[in-house]
Amino acid sequence: MSDSPALAPHRDEPHDRGAFSDRVNRIRAGVLGANDGIVSVAAVVVGVAGATSDTQPILAAGLAAVIGGAISMALGEYVSVSSARDSQSALIEKEKRELREQPEEELAELAAIYRAKGLSEATALRVAEELTEHDALGAHLEAELHIDEHEVLKPWQAARASGLAFLLGAVLPMLAILLPPEGLRIPITFAAVLLALGITGAVGARLGDSPWVRPTIRVLVGGAIALAVTFAAGALLGAAVQ
Template sequence: MRLPLRTKENPVELPYQSAHEELHFVNRAGWLRAAVLGANDGIVSVSSLIVGVAAADPNPSAILLAGGAGLAAGAMSMAAGEYVSVSSQSDIERADIEREQQALLDTPEEEEAELASIYEARGLSKSTAALVARELTEKDALGAHVRDELGLSEVHTANPLQAALASGVTFSIAAAIPVVAAVLAPETQVIPTVVGTTLVSLAALGAIGARAGAAPLLPATLRVLFWGAAAMAITAGVGHLFGVNV
């Protein structure tokens, strides 16, 4: 919306942008977290599996079989795990909302006073906090308590199916990268090819995740790269320590 502006230097009314819509990405947090987790796990776990198998038998058929099995099992495990865990979170949220709804029926005055105390603790004067609590209670008492007492909102509401789908799909796509790299690489170069491809993929994952959330690229990229590489190194170290291929 453009409004007129007058200054001492220029008494002529000039248009300026006084209000604007800000672009936020917090509504992506739920599925983005699950997607990054799934992709990261897909790259690291399947790459580690392929490296272990290739150290024992670099035959493309054996690598393809192991990688394909790891991809299928991992994708289903990630999707099921996300669905179950996020469903548990959703159950807790619904139970809290139901308790709050019952409290509003049983003790409406105490609940309004509780709401006022929350606003007062946030910096409003006692009278203003009481007024805000009264008006919000008259408009939507449950919504006010869910938002300001429980800290829940539609943006952050748990969505089990969305999390499961995001995690399962990204796991499958990410896990396919080291499998393809291993199958296409010469038998003598399977391990370095998979390791190199994995590191590049982790860096790309960090950058893509940061871009999707409009976050700084470098910290996110380095974080995913470091912890992914560390996980692979620890896996290889355990296998070497016990004399087995992990």
């Protein structure tokens, strides 16, 4: 007997919370890292190219931006996610201690949460008791704190994804500024960077199952402003020292 449409699972909805959490974490770190690699390195090389047409300082500044940016991106992501993980771990340990020291109060608290959601007192108590028998810690973490003991954030995973994404994003502006003839460097870099930002914005939105137009426009506008400002600053500096 086939499942009725009303009872069939929604394939487009994330029912595996652990996999969905990891996926969102990777997408966030990867897209942020790639966008930052594209924009920050492009801004540096475009700014230097606005000041001088000599390839050597453009290459040196670009490499410094790539190496420093990748390390900074990975380190910042590691520190940020580690802080969030430490907070999660502290909350989990606190809940474990409360369940050991005052199990009756915790059961009453869990039942009260379900009463507040609309269950009758008897049903709420029954639900709390059955969930406690099955997995007391998991039930309290989900109901009270909306976290899962097995979904603690992974700082090294986020750091690797962010740092690698930065490096991959940084390759494009480096090639775009170094390979074309001198007279075409700036327009080709502008076009390549904006195209790449549009792609990463749209792909990141689609992978996260969200509309892609507004996120894509945001990254395009931000990237265009960054390039225009740094190029203008480099051109002014180049004119001042000549």
